Amino acid sequence: MSFTTNIILCGTGGQGILLASEVVCAAAWNSGFDVKKSEVHGMAQRGGSVSSHVRFGDKVCSVLVEQGTAHMIIALEKMEGLRWAHFLRPGGRLVSADIRINPMTVNTGAAVYPDIDALVSDGGIPCTEVPVLSIARELDNFKVVNVALLGAASTLIEGISLSSWEKAIEERVPQKALAVNMEAFNRGRAVPHLTKGTAS
Amino acid sequence: MGKKLNLNKETSGTLFLSGNEAIARGAWECGVHFAAAYPGTPSTEILETIGEHYPEIKAQWAPNEKVALEVAAGASFAGARVLSAMKHVGLNVAADPLFTLSYIGATGGVVVVSADDPGMHSSQNEQDNRLMGRAAKLVILEPSDSQEALDFTREAFGISEEFDTPVLLRVTTRVCHSKSLVHVSERREVPVKGYVKDIAKRVPIPANARKMHSRVEARLANLSVWGSKSTLNRIEMKDPSIGVITSGISYQYVKEVYPEASILKLGMTNPLPWELIGDFISRVSRVVVIEEGEPYLEESIRSRFLIDAQGKSLVPIEGELSPELVREALKPESAVPHPFREAELPGRPPTLCPGCPHRGAFHTLAGMKFSSTGDIGCYTLGLMPPYNALETVVCMGAAVGVLAGIEKALEPGEMPKLVAAIGESTFIHSGITGLIDMVYNGNTGTVMIMDNSLTAMTGGQQNPATGKDLRGEPTPVLDLVEMVRACGVKRIRVVDPHDLKEMKKALQEEYAAPELSVIITRRPCIMAYKPLRKTVAVHDPAKCVHCRACIRLGCPAISWDPEAGVPLISEMHCWPNCNLCVQVCPVGALSKDLEGVV
Known part of the structure; x- marks a missing residue:
């Protein structure tokens, strides 16, 4: 039976999830796979939760990832990552940016932003927190957080070669910003996948 | 992958396209001359793509869907190939011209795209426009991915002109807004036939309309026979103990969770290809209908063949289908274990943008x-x-x-x-x-x-x-x-x-x-618009009286620091040309320099 890799990218409207998922798809396609992805448009994009399912393999049918089958959740916002964590398969991993964005209910005091680190570790969810904010600060460019995060994720995604990733970024990122994005990607790649508090 | 999705330059080859982009491409390839629409999720990108990439097509936004379809109808009367796209509820607005255009037919090919939104990602209801298409006596095509979105669009124009009928290309959010690899080809120009006066065809006064209605009934009967031989509908014969009849995105879920099942995939869902369906039913021992939304296929098939086909007893009418739901319906014993619990978290509903x-x-x-x-x-x-x-x-x-x-x-x-x-x-x-x-x-x-x-x-x-x-x-x-x-x-x-x-x-x-x-x-x-310069609201904690008046604006750029008891302004989100928070602060603790922003 053919093998399919399942990835869910998530975050909040305006963070550039669609571009990030476009890069993953381009990289998978560059490595010779069939690819499908889902997108969210319309009302949900106004600051709401946004997700994109990406699936690649020999032949992909469903565009939606089934619960319990995701190899990886790539999260540009911490709570959004946890929101999708139950889609992970055994051995899957949450790769999350160290970014917190309050929902309006938290801003107005109607809800409390939960302690995500505690919930992730209580749930036994293997998680890499990627310091994308410090990478962005070092590079003096906050737009590169998504590509830095992809860099960290890329070292755990099997089947896609480094050159396929690089080509995908070249294809999708404006020429002017290519150098800084490549640097962000490489710094992301150097982030080790250690789970906090466990020996994983 | 196209660098900037520069579709027009790729004359042939493979592109990574959304369903909406593929419909636009399909229309371009088969020589469409005119397209009109009113924006509505999930249909909007069809006209946007045409507008941006395919200058050969005259394309325009209409004030509403009814006008879009009327202008398209006129262009068809003049012999142009026309496409009109709208969301499912937009088809309600366009229903008046639609139902009579069905009688009038298509001089130049007429394809109406109805983009339905099961699950209501961005809509106020979940109406299933296959029911509308059947009521209007149109041909309905249902693609299941981007490749089919392109192929069926081309096919739709062929059917429209051959059978003198408008075609409803019925897609759903997951087809419109999913991307997959698509083989594309070049545009083939077809001439605009020109306007020829034809009162009997285009003026449905009762005497004419009665004849038109007869032609519509004959057209549907012919199309049902044609549909049994068309490649739009196909039997994928495997395990004969179960036969799944399905259409649209549901087909992909069935293939995903139950690849061994025998499948009748219906690409044309009105009129139904009765002969082909009868043949399929006779070859399998159990018939299951997997469709999103209304029991449209299920009820038709049950009443036609008087069989106990299961459908909505297995999958819900409400919401979208998913691989999980289809697995539960067809192969519950194969359920996938979920190692991690779903966390209970505060929701993140959409909000008005900063500066809105x-x-x-x-x-x-x-x-x-x-x-x-x-x-x-x-x-x-x-x-x-x-x-x-x-x-x-x-x-x-x-x-x-x-x-x-x-x-x-x-x-x-x-x-x-x-x-x-x-x-x-x-x-x-x-x-x-x-x-x-x-x-x-x-x-x-x-x-x-x-x-x-x-x-x-x-x-x-x-x-x-x-x-x-x-x-x-x-x-x-x-x-x-x-x-x-x-x-x-x-x-x-x-x-x-x-x-x-x-x-x-x-x-x-x-x-x-x-x-x-x-x-x-x-x-x-x-x-x-783009502001000319960036400026951010500044908060002076010494003046702050902790009244939260700024928080009550509901601005995503302002959050509350519970420890210090003061607002935090997000530099990244604060909109330069806005000073609402400055106006609501009763003590002048917030300030902003708006000079030269616009």
């Missing part, structure tokens, strides 16, 4: 303990806390009529503090007829036309009030004030909703006025 002009209006309504009859657009979010200032939504344009009706039902002293809240694009779409009704029938309420100079919720499209067309070319600006005046409204005022003092004054005075009034709140959407 509607915030000033809804904040003012809320402060006056006013509310509104609402409409379809970003400003529907006026219902959310902290505003809680919108309490009805029916359909495009209904804010005005609903306000009028509430006023008609109640005695003057009983009227709740309501105004109508409607965007300029929605007002032009179908709110203006409600306003004419208010003038004509003596209403006295206040209508607030929220003119942000963009059709924003669908991603930022032009409309007749913006001064630009689909391709960004200049076009006359519809003067809303003159239009409202021409309807007979005497009290009209234009106000900047970010001038909170003026906004409040306008609402107080116009609401108190004994006659009908219109307030046009005018300020451009933040997607409509």
